[in-house]
Amino acid sequence: MDTDVNPDPELLTRARQFDPQALAQIYDLHSPGLYRYAMRLLGDPAMAEDCVAETFSRFLQALQANRGPVDYLQAYLYRMAHNWIVDHYRRRPFPMEALTDGIRDRQAGPEEEAGQHLRREHLRAALNQLTPEQQQVIALKYMEGWENEAIARALQKPVGAVKSLQHRALAALQRILQEEDVL
């Protein structure tokens, strides 16, 4: 599906004039998806809320500076959110040491739920080892279900470059997951 929502070309124009209704509409339209996106990559509700808050705050900043998206608002917002997530992990690297135990043993029996949680953390840790662009393309394609054209807009790259990025990202992810005994 092409999820690049830009239903009303006038919406951004009104947002640039700080029209409260337009800004509220934009928030209501994109905040749930951005929250889910952040949750998938961060795994923490409070951090995901922070990510959403900062993303919209930066959007406002951009409008104040006469910058920001001309169109494709959704691609812009996800790019901002992803930058925040990357910066977050730069400031506070993923706690790999907490994940050193083998995960297959943890999946059995009554601890299945804890095992699933740990497995998800391993996946996030593996994703975190990819380059920021690789992470973004994997997240948008395989978690958010975006089409390549929409991903290309979010990454500000040609579709061909996105496809090749996807291919490299998948290969890298597969290798990491195999090395860490997740697959």
Add this chain to the structure above:
Amino acid sequence: MKDEKMEPKVEKALAELRPTPARDPAAAARGRAVFLAQAAAARKQAARQPGWFGSLFSARPRMQRRWTNALIAAFLSIAVFFGGTATTVYAAQDSLPDQSLYPVKTWSEDAILSLTASPQARLNYTLDFTDRRIREVAELLSNGKAVPERVFTRLQDQLEQVLNLVAGMDDPTMIQDLEQIRLRAEAQLQTVAELMAGAPRSDQPILLQTHMRLQEQVQLCAMGETNPGGFKLQIQQRQQYRGGRGSGLTPTPDGNAAQTPTGQTPSETPLPSGGGYGPGQGGNEATGTPGQYGPGQGGAQPTGTPGHYGPGPGSGGQEQTPQQGGGSGKGP
């Protein structure tokens, strides 16, 4: 397509990250309210001000434009002088700290200062460079990027260098220049205050420190305008203190050194957290009580005194979120 032939196990593994727990409605409502309050404040700000860049440029006197033009000419001369590509040096002037040409930009600044004999010209160049640092911070923040610490360090060095240069002039010239420096610092102060209103919490401590340093610049200039002797003495003391701490010095053609120190002087404002750029004890990342830092969105100026913004409840290593704190650092 290759991606569609992805190893099924990888696809299955990624699918495990798709389900997300339902969002807390209260947290969502708070987030929405904060955003709308920020939007309302931004609307008011837009109505009364031309914006960060506008305010920066509107405060720039005609003299500055003249020096900026001279600057561009000097860049090209330097590039040719060193056998470099003038186009590259010219193109680098618009680069940001996260871009590959940025080192060329900072190099060209240092080169210009070291090739400029006149103290007055060096002062004007350095003042322009401080404006550049502020614009870089604004652009990085508006692009949603973190601001590298070295940008602030360089800004602080250049602010200090401005003081050193002006203190070396005769009194009438110094008083005239101090007024220009003060006006420039006041405009920068306003810009930083606006940036603080919308910057991510992780950037708040360093922005606050910069704000306080600019306040100090304004105060020192104001003092120098009325008490030139006292000002020179104070700058001399700052230089002596910094001289013992080691610093980068920009050589000048006359053999003197325009100081570009990196250490802090006793009179400089302390870091908000009392020791590092982080906001609190215990290794927190800008996670003090929400609303603790900034000026809010109403355009109020942060007027905290040193220590006022200290570690606060952020100590202990627990990250505090707006939800936990019951508000937002950029709250209305």
